[in-house]
Amino acid sequence: MREGFINNVRNAVDGLAFGHQVGQWSERRWWGHVLEGKSVTERDVTEGFLLDETNMRALIEEPPFISTPGWGPTGFEDNIPHILGLIGEYKKQGKMNPELFRDYLLASRDWLMPQGVGRSCLELMAEGMNPRIAGLYAASIASGCWVSFPAAFYNAGNPDDAYEEAVSLCRTLNGGDIVELSGAWSAALSVAVMPGSDWAKARAALTGKLQKRNPKAYALMVESLYIGQTASDEAGLIKSLRDESYTKRVSKYAVDWMQSCYAAAAVLEYAFKNGLDWVSLVRAGLTAPDSRFCAMLFCGVYAAIKGVIWPELWKLSMDKIHAAKRAEAVESVCEAAESKIRGELAVAREAGALAGEGGCMDSALYDRMLAGMLSGAMANAMGSYVEDRDYDWIVENHGVVDRIMDTRRFDSEDDAAMAIMWAETLIDCGGRIYPEDLADTFRKKMNPRNFYYDTTHGYDVMTGGLPPHACGHWNVVTGSALMGCNVIGMYHACDAGHAYNDGMELSYHYQRGFDVHAAGILCAATSEALRDGSTIDSVVEAAINAAPAALQHCFDAPVRRDARALLRKMIRDVSGHTDVLAARQSIYESYRAYNGQDPWEVIAYTLAVFKVANGDVWQAALGGTNIGRDSDTIACQAALLTACMKGMDGVPEAILGAFDERTIERYRGICEGVAALVAEKCRKAAATAEALGVSL
Numbered sequence: 001m002r003e004g005f006i007n008n009v010r011n012a013v014d015g016l017a018f019g020h021q022v023g024q025w026s027e028r029r030w031w032g033h034v035l036e037g038k039s040v041t042e043r044d045v046t047e048g049f050l051l052d053e054t055n056m057r058a059l060i061e062e063p064p065f066i067s068t069p070g071w072g073p074t075g076f077e078d079n080i081p082h083i084l085g086l087i088g089e090y091k092k093q094g095k096m097n098p099e100l101f102r103d104y105l106l107a108s109r110d111w112l113m114p115q116g117v118g119r120s121c122l123e124l125m126a127e128g129m130n131p132r133i134a135g136l137y138a139a140s141i142a143s144g145c146w147v148s149f150p151a152a153f154y155n156a157g158n159p160d161d162a163y164e165e166a167v168s169l170c171r172t173l174n175g176g177d178i179v180e181l182s183g184a185w186s187a188a189l190s191v192a193v194m195p196g197s198d199w200a201k202a203r204a205a206l207t208g209k210l211q212k213r214n215p216k217a218y219a220l221m222v223e224s225l226y227i228g229q230t231a232s233d234e235a236g237l238i239k240s241l242r243d244e245s246y247t248k249r250v251s252k253y254a255v256d257w258m259q260s261c262y263a264a265a266a267v268l269e270y271a272f273k274n275g276l277d278w279v280s281l282v283r284a285g286l287t288a289p290d291s292r293f294c295a296m297l298f299c300g301v302y303a304a305i306k307g308v309i310w311p312e313l314w315k316l317s318m319d320k321i322h323a324a325k326r327a328e329a330v331e332s333v334c335e336a337a338e339s340k341i342r343g344e345l346a347v348a349r350e351a352g353a354l355a356g357e358g359g360c361m362d363s364a365l366y367d368r369m370l371a372g373m374l375s376g377a378m379a380n381a382m383g384s385y386v387e388d389r390d391y392d393w394i395v396e397n398h399g400v401v402d403r404i405m406d407t408r409r410f411d412s413e414d415d416a417a418m419a420i421m422w423a424e425t426l427i428d429c430g431g432r433i434y435p436e437d438l439a440d441t442f443r444k445k446m447n448p449r450n451f452y453y454d455t456t457h458g459y460d461v462m463t464g465g466l467p468p469h470a471c472g473h474w475n476v477v478t479g480s481a482l483m484g485c486n487v488i489g490m491y492h493a494c495d496a497g498h499a500y501n502d503g504m505e506l507s508y509h510y511q512r513g514f515d516v517h518a519a520g521i522l523c524a525a526t527s528e529a530l531r532d533g534s535t536i537d538s539v540v541e542a543a544i545n546a547a548p549a550a551l552q553h554c555f556d557a558p559v560r561r562d563a564r565a566l567l568r569k570m571i572r573d574v575s576g577h578t579d580v581l582a583a584r585q586s587i588y589e590s591y592r593a594y595n596g597q598d599p600w601e602v603i604a605y606t607l608a609v610f611k612v613a614n615g616d617v618w619q620a621a622l623g624g625t626n627i628g629r630d631s632d633t634i635a636c637q638a639a640l641l642t643a644c645m646k647g648m649d650g651v652p653e654a655i656l657g658a659f660d661e662r663t664i665e666r667y668r669g670i671c672e673g674v675a676a677l678v679a680e681k682c683r684k685a686a687a688t689a690e691a692l693g694v695s696l
Contacts, residue, residue, distance in 0.1 A: 001338045001692055003694035004195065007307075008195065011303040011304055011585045012149070012192065014144075014318065015301075017322060018308075019296040021059060021318075022059045022286060023286065023292025026292060047279055050279050050282055051311060056313055057317050082145055086146075087150045090154050094340070096170050098132045099168065101131065109122070116139075117138045117175075130473060132469060133469075135173050141178060142260050142293045144170045145261060145297065147166050147186075148185040152166070153333040153334075155190050157190065160431075161190075162186040165186070165637040167180060168505075178261065180210055187208065188205045194692075197304070199272040204461065204576070206265065227240045227241065231266075237270050240266075241263045241289070246259075247259050249558070260291045260297070263288050285298050340693055343664045344685040345496075348683075351365070353530075353532075354368075354678075355675055365530065368529075369675060370667060371672040372644035374643070374667055375640055375651055376640030379620070379635035379638070379655075379668070379669050383635030387630065388596055391627055414632075414666055422488065423487045425437050427670070430677065439462050439471075452480050455480050457475055462509070468509050471510055472507065473508065475511055478515060478531070478598070479599040480515065481507035486526040486637065487523055489527040489679075490530065493531070494531045496528050515552065525607070529642075540571055540611055543603075543607055556598070563600075566600065569591070570605075573589070574611055580626070580627075581623065585610045605624075606633070615645065620641070624636070633650055
């Protein structure tokens with residue numbers, strides 16, 4: 001990994017730590033709280049003050065206690081160990097998500113104590129609340145921004161990923177605007193630490209996704225940048241940022257410190273415009289904000305871009321502030337980032353070879369995607385006619401269903417319609433998507449009356465104002481998340497881990513419980529099916545390995561269930577079968593849920609039919625249809641997985657002949673668009689690896 005990047009990360013860590021220490025002067029000064037023996041904080045911040053050894057030793061090495069106005073000196077929590085500790089967890093886990101973050105927080109309660117609202121959310125998670133919604137209705141407090149730094153370093157060079165990861169972590173402990181602001185600052189810092197970066201690039205990342213996700217916060221951020229850009233001098237900057245009307249616009253509560261998250265942008269804009277050195281930066285920056293979080297943000301970004309050209313006396317004092325732990329954290333996060341980038345580069349080599357230049361129509365990836373989408377859509381329509389029937393009813397009334405009994409179902413079937421919406425969301429967004437993106441598509445394109453009632457309910461609460469990431473958490477658990485999600489597996493071709501994670505996260509938009517895991521499992525299987533050299537067994541193994549290792553709650557049993565064990569048993573029970581129709585009784589005997597839409601059953605039956613079909617697309621569609629139960633989804637997904645392995649040459653005329661040219665052209669356009677996104681993702685991964693000096 002390039003030394004320039006490592007130095008930038010080191011500088012950013014040193015900068016945020018310095019800002020944390022001296023920024024406590026801002027809190028004391030803002031709130032007018034003075035303690036005996038700490039009179040240094042009563043003085044004006046001048047150049048002489050900042051170059052005085054006694055003053056700076058007091059601020060850096062022995063910062064003042066911080067208290068809520070009107071209360072006694074209750075002390076403060078040191079945020080530096082929070083940040084450095086989370087960096088260590090990134091290295092330990094090799095990734096981070098809300099569940100891992102919760103586990104880390106709960107395991108660290110003896111020393112890591114989040115401030116205020118964060119403590120309440122931590123208690124909720126300890127009591128069993130899902131971490132993805134623990135902060136849903138919590139207050140917006142600036143202290144939540146501490147997660148921005150580890151997420152930024154780990155996702156260096158990928159501001160969108162840094163944004164979304166910081167958002168997902170901040171949501172566990174906070175609500176309101178600080179969630180998106182944490183994402184915005186993480187995006188900016190992920191750009192700032194890149195070799196050769198500058199403030200213009202970091203500023204663009206700061207406002208980029210914020211504009212779409214939180215227009216109100218974006219408008220306030222733009223206003224703050226304008227203050228920094230137009231301030232004629234330091235006094236004018238400070239006056240504007242401490243103006244009562246400004247602070248009321250950016251802060252909702254008396255002590256939420258949100259002013260700091262906006263003031264930091266103004267300070268940076270002013271500093272880079274006027275070419276301030278560190279002494280001038282700190283002089284302006286400490287007087288303007290209401291908390292240390294401002295100094296943490298602007299010092300972290302400034303240090304990443306400009307370096308830490310500090311007076312010697314500052315360096316000597318900073319050597320006494322978690323110096324060894326800071327050095328360890330830099331090493332840890334650079335190792336974690338390098339491992340992540342190397343993994344992404346390996347995927348890029350493999351998926352890029354499939355996608356070709358631009359993911360064009362003659363690429364193997366496009367061919368396999370199109371085969372999967374067409375086969376899945378046809379099987380979906382065929383299986384829908386006998387949905388909710390047991391297979392013995394099908395035998396008695398139809399013998400074998402081997403054609404589409406009602407051609408109108410091509411235009412109404414929910415699995416195929418959902419797959420198109422997921423794919424079009426990817427194309428419209430130009431890459432990786434999140435629940436908010438899917439919600440935008442649903443608002444524009446979904447007719448909720450064409451979907452099962454759980455999806456309709458998710459749509460209703462979303463349009464009623466509930467944040468998209470939370471809409472599925474109060475829904476009945478069905479297999480609805482399995483519909484359409486395989487497109488995420490296509491986007492993450494050859495990368496089952498990311499396919500699972502994104503499939504699960506997106507499914508929370510309208511599902512919960514095991515269904516979000518089932519969606520992730522199917523996405524992982526699709527990702528593997530697209531690989532060169534994939535086999536029936538490798539796809540099944542990718543699916544089972546993606547299933548959660550922890551025991552899962554289930555509606556129809558008093559004890560938690562082992563998903564991996566259930567899926568392995570199902571595959572073992574059908575392994576002797578070579579006929580999808582003859583295997584039905586064994587599948588029913590192996591596992592049968594209380595309801596045919598239960599995701600445990602749907603994913604198990606899908607993998608069983610896929611296994612027995614043994615690479616035959618028509619047999620997968622036939623078996624999924626005639627097994628009954630949630631036959632439209634089972635047939636769709638089993639046929640799709642098989643066709644993704646085989647490509648268009650493996651799709652029989654019985655499937656292709658069911659489509660008119662208009663429909664085929666629509667699917668061609670979708671698959672071309674998604675394949676092009678995969679190719680672009682691979683190019684970006686290679687470029688990031690090159691910029692940071694990472695190779696295989």
